[in-house]
Amino acid sequence: MNSSVKIALIGSGALALELLEMFGRERFVAAYCDPQFVAAARIDLPLHTSLSALAQVATHYVLALADAADRTRLEQALQSAGMQPAPALILPSAVLSPSATIGAGSVIGHGVQIGSRCRVGQHNFVMHHTVMGHDSCTGDHVVLCPGVFVSGYVTLENAVTVQANAALAKGITIGEAALIAQGASCFRSVPAGMQAIGNPARIIPPASQAPIWEIS
Template identity: 30%
Template sequence: MSEGVLLVGASGLAREVIAAGMAGVTGILDDDADRQGAEIAGVPVVGRVEDALAREEQLLVCIGPSATRRQVVQRLLDAGVSPDRFAIFAARSARIGASSDIGAGSILLDGAVITADARIGSHVVIMPNCTITHDDVVDDFATLAAGVALGGSVRIGTGAYVGMNASVRQGLAVGEDSTVGMGAVVLADVPERQTWAGVPAQQLGEHE
């Protein structure tokens, strides 16, 4: 594998990763025909997603919505991309405890704090100034928006989205593919594929 990283998705998240100082970015892959040959934050769009197969750099999927990020990662895997090719990015100002683990493809932006014995899955996006405390588990493809705070021993399920400045009390779970709204205060377990919001958070609806 050659040195360097290709960002997948000419998105706002890609610009945030670049701005946060990711080293060795050689280009961006995006399926939008109008973006081919353009520059995003000074980095050229050098092809479409499937062009990853003809290159050797590591890959970082910079797509915000959890479901779309999962689909693109699966496309790449189905096309023959090795799971070992996915990079990890942690901004210089992110603080990660020595006993915590970060999975392949995950992104931690500025000011994120991960304390002791936490586990971050693969292709997780953690936006600026999130706090993830002891024994938390954030499963694959989850997204924590800016300012999220998790108490100890919280579990965030696969593909779940926790909105900006929301907080989750210790020992609780947010189920797979669920959504927690901005500023919500979660004081009870959130079941799978539901949307909760408010203070305290309550169910608003269910996902298809």
């Protein structure tokens, strides 16, 4: 990677630790943590609680946070501090079509397969052994957990989360901020903000969740 690209991990929990294992400590120069979580942080990187201080040592960032609302808010604050999304981090075991495109700040894990003409947005997590069929696309801040199967011509809008081993049928659309539960089989489109659970999946209202990160 270009030596002028100095990447900070945004987060200090399980997802950040997994990225350290996947890509190696030497890929990152520092981490950012909300002050209220510093005591519990276990990450082996210089830890900052101020974005302005972080911007003195890092030029780019990767969002190692699972919550889409936190990711979106922090993205805006990081760019205001002068940092940019890191080039996509892709493990060598992933198989990507030459016609697929991967957005900045995204992470592609072990054994992922991404088909022809797929478009992966910015700040996505496409985790281990997930498959994306041809002509599918994701918005920004999408999380595909391990073992997800996405058929062809599927659209996932911004801030969608698909939990482990779920399957999405051909041609459907998953609306913004929707959640597909673990092991669900989705055969129809899911409206924005809703949840899909079960096999075949049924659509239910979302559980409310207040943001837990404060930006300093």
